[in-house]
Amino acid sequence: MSKTLIATIILIFTMSFSVQAQEVMVTGFPLGVGINVDRTIFEPYGNELQNIANELNSNPLSFVIVTGCADGIPYQDNHDSQNPGLALGRAHALKDHLISIFNIDNDRIIIQSIASGNSGDQYRFASVRIIDNLSELDDRLRAVEQRPPVENRITEVREITQVFTENMGLQFGTGITTSPFGALPIITGAITWKREVFVEAVLGHTFWNDSYLFDDVDLDTWHRIAGGQAYIYPFDEIPLAIVGGWYRFEEVSRLYNEYVKMSEGPIIGLRYTVLDYLSINGFFNPSKHNFAENIFSESKNGQFLFSVNFHMTLGGGK
DSSP states (O other), rough: HHHHHHHHHHHHHHHHHHHHHEEEEEEEOOOTOOOOOOGGGGGGGGHHHHHHHHHHHHHHHHEEEEEEOOOBBSSSSGGGOOOHHHHHHHHHHHHHHHHHHHHHOGGGGGEEEOSSSSSSGSSOOOOEHHHHHHHHHHHHHHHTTTTTSSSSSSSEEEOOOOOGGGGGGEEEEEEEEETHHHHHHHEEEEEEETEEEEEEEEEEEEEOOOOEEEEEEOOOOOEEEEEEEEOOOOOOSEEEEEEEEEEEEEEETTSSSSSSEEEEEEEEEEEEETTTTTEEEEEEEEEEEEEEEEESSEETTTTEEEEEEEEEEEEOOO
């Protein structure tokens, strides 16, 4: 009787140990952190992960599924709920830990990712679960094999459709620019895509009067600009954009509300964003000049323009 009782206790203890070793969940991943997580996050789970390794060693036919999860908290620079890469990265971080610390064979690890609509660090996790049911494994392998190959290893990724408008944004600015007829203040408004491509309108007008003599009459003029440009930032790490567009400058008589000087033509140049809210621009402007007293326009090649722009960007996150 005593031997039976001892055997029963040993069996219960063994089953309990096996159940505890079946799945380990590592929670509390920081927001926006995937595979680059500090590996100390796994240290409190060392004994449980060792049990997983022991279970695999005792059962050569068993495998483990490593699952990464991203929660539903959106934040400014990234979108956790819209980024399956974070969930997959967390799974790979745990997989690498199992291989490097517990010597688990890479061929016995299956990776998958899930996205949770719930918010909280308990939903930013990576877990490892033992599979010793071969029929369940066969079903999962068949499902994965039907998908297009993405990596050499077996990888499951849940795809999340990205909404087009999430990459759209607006930029508003003000500054000052040179012109063929003197400096003048400007305002700008742009539509942006991922803060990489901008399509911008430029308007400007002086708040002061200039003198322009015509037949000894002072026409009391002001300056104005209207134009548009597009610029693109081709480099991820360098805030330098290539710019192209069209500008029209006018010196307008207040008496007749007609221009006495006009310069119009294409621009091509560079835009350097010194700070998130400050840009410096330099353009080459081969323009045509018209004057009220002349019948024909005059070509002005080699004209350069410079401007400084303070701006604010809304939306359009990468």
